[in-house]
Amino acid sequence: MSEAFIKQFGTGNGSIKERKFQAPARINIIGEHVDYLGGIVLPAAIDFHINATIRPNGTSGYRLYSEDFMSFWETNEITKSDKAPWANYILGVIDQFMERGFEVPGFDLSLEGNIPQGAGLSSSAAVEVSVGYAINEVFQLGLDRTEIALIGQAAENHFVGTNCGIMDQFIIAWGKEKHCISLDTSSLKFEYHHFDLGNHEFYLIQSNVKHSLKDSAYNDRRADCENALRKIQKIHPGLLNLYSLESSTDLASLGLSDNELKRVKHVITEKARTERVIAGLRDGNFIDVGNALYECHDSLSKYFEVSCRETDFLVETLRKEKIIGARMIGGGFGGCILVIDQIGRMDDTRAKIDQAYKVEFGMRADFYQFKISDGVREII
Numbered sequence: 001m002s003e004a005f006i007k008q009f010g011t012g013n014g015s016i017k018e019r020k021f022q023a024p025a026r027i028n029i030i031g032e033h034v035d036y037l038g039g040i041v042l043p044a045a046i047d048f049h050i051n052a053t054i055r056p057n058g059t060s061g062y063r064l065y066s067e068d069f070m071s072f073w074e075t076n077e078i079t080k081s082d083k084a085p086w087a088n089y090i091l092g093v094i095d096q097f098m099e100r101g102f103e104v105p106g107f108d109l110s111l112e113g114n115i116p117q118g119a120g121l122s123s124s125a126a127v128e129v130s131v132g133y134a135i136n137e138v139f140q141l142g143l144d145r146t147e148i149a150l151i152g153q154a155a156e157n158h159f160v161g162t163n164c165g166i167m168d169q170f171i172i173a174w175g176k177e178k179h180c181i182s183l184d185t186s187s188l189k190f191e192y193h194h195f196d197l198g199n200h201e202f203y204l205i206q207s208n209v210k211h212s213l214k215d216s217a218y219n220d221r222r223a224d225c226e227n228a229l230r231k232i233q234k235i236h237p238g239l240l241n242l243y244s245l246e247s248s249t250d251l252a253s254l255g256l257s258d259n260e261l262k263r264v265k266h267v268i269t270e271k272a273r274t275e276r277v278i279a280g281l282r283d284g285n286f287i288d289v290g291n292a293l294y295e296c297h298d299s300l301s302k303y304f305e306v307s308c309r310e311t312d313f314l315v316e317t318l319r320k321e322k323i324i325g326a327r328m329i330g331g332g333f334g335g336c337i338l339v340i341d342q343i344g345r346m347d348d349t350r351a352k353i354d355q356a357y358k359v360e361f362g363m364r365a366d367f368y369q370f371k372i373s374d375g376v377r378e379i380i
C-alpha cells in the first residue's frame with residue numbers, strides 16, 4: 001500500500017484495487033555516451049527506486065501526484081505541461097502507448113522514491129519505466145520489457161525533449177540482482193554477466209553538482225556525433241554507426257571539425273576499454289578494471305567534454321589516493337562518480353575526499369553504497 005496514494009486519492013470503492021510497481025536506478029560500469037551510436041554498454045540496476053502506485057479511475061482523465069515534489073496534476077489531454085514538468089515523464093509515456101495504437105483509460109497515479117535527482121542515476125528513466133510497466137500490466141496491453149523500455153526512451157526523446165539513448169530504460173526494464181548486462185545498442189541483444197568482486201566493492205560519490213545546461217549540452221554532443229558520422233560515411237559509405245569505425249582509422253583525413261574529432265576519439269576508444277572491463281570482472285583483474293575506468297573518465301573529460309571541474313577534481317583526488325578506479329557516470333556535467341576499491345577503505349577515503357572537496361568547492365560530497373538489484377517489478 002502507498003500512503004501517499006491513499007492520502008491523495010482515497011481508498012476507492014473497493015472493487016478496483018490500486019497496484020504498486022517499483023523501478024530501480026542504474027549505474028553504468030563502462031560504455032559511456034555510446035548508446036546512441038550503436039555501442040556496447042555495461043549497466044546494472046541498483047537498489048534505489050521509484051514506486052508508481054496506480055488505479056484505474058473509470059474516467060478518461062489522468063490524476064497524477066508526485067510525493068517528492070508535493071505536486072498534483074490533472075488532465076484529460078496529453079499535452080506538455082510547463083507547470084508540472086515532472087508530469088511530462090508520465091504524459092510522455094501515455095502518449096507513446098497511444099502512438100502505438102493502444103487506448104489508455106483514465107487512472108490515478110502517485111510517485112514516490114529515493115533516487116537522488118540530477119545525480120546521473122536515471123531517476124527520470126525509472127519514472128518512465130515504472131509508469132510504462134504499470135500501464136502495461138494494469139490494462140493488460142501485452143508488451144514485453146524491451147518494448148516498455150523503447151516507450152520510455154521515445155517519451156523522453158519526443159515529449160520531454162532529451163535525445164537520450166536506450167541504456168537507462170533498458171537496464172531499468174531488464175536488470176537482474178547481482179548481474180550487469182552487456183547491451184549491444186545497435187541490435188538490442190544483451191547478455192547477463194554475473195561477477196564476484198571478492199574483496200572489492202563498487203560505490204558512488206555524488207558531487208552534488210547539477211548543471212542547468214546539462215540537457216542542451218547532451219543534445220549538442222549527440223549532434224556532433226551524428227554530423228561526424230554523416231561526413232565519415234561520405235568516405236566510408238558502408239559504415240553503419242560511429243562505434244564501428246576502426247580505432248586505427250586516420251582521423252585527420254576525415255574532414256571533421258575540431259569538436260567532431262574529439263567526440264570521435266572518445267567513441268572509438270571506448271570499445272577496447274569496455275572489453276577490458278568485461279574481461280577484468282570475469283577474471284578478477286580489478287586493477288585493470290580500475291585503470292579502464294580512469295581512462296574512460298579522462299576521455300569523457302578531455303574528448304567528449306561532459307565532465308566538469310567538480311567531478312574532475314573528485315576523480316583526480318581518488319587517483320592521488322591510489323584508489324583502484326573511478327569515473328563519472330551517465331550524461332555528465334555533475335552527478336555521480338563510480339568507484340571501485342578494496343573493501344574496508346571507504347571510510348578513510350570519505351574523510352579525505354570530504355575535506356578536500358569542502359576546501360576546494362565549499363560543498364559536500366555524499367557517498368552511496370548500493371546493491372545490484374532486479375529491474376522493474378510489481379511489489380506489495
Ligand code: GLA
Pocket residue numbers: 028031032033034035036122164165166167168330331332
Ligand atoms: C544519459 C542518457 C543515456 C546515455 C548516458 C551516457 O544517462 O540517458 O542514454 O546516453 O547519458 O552514456
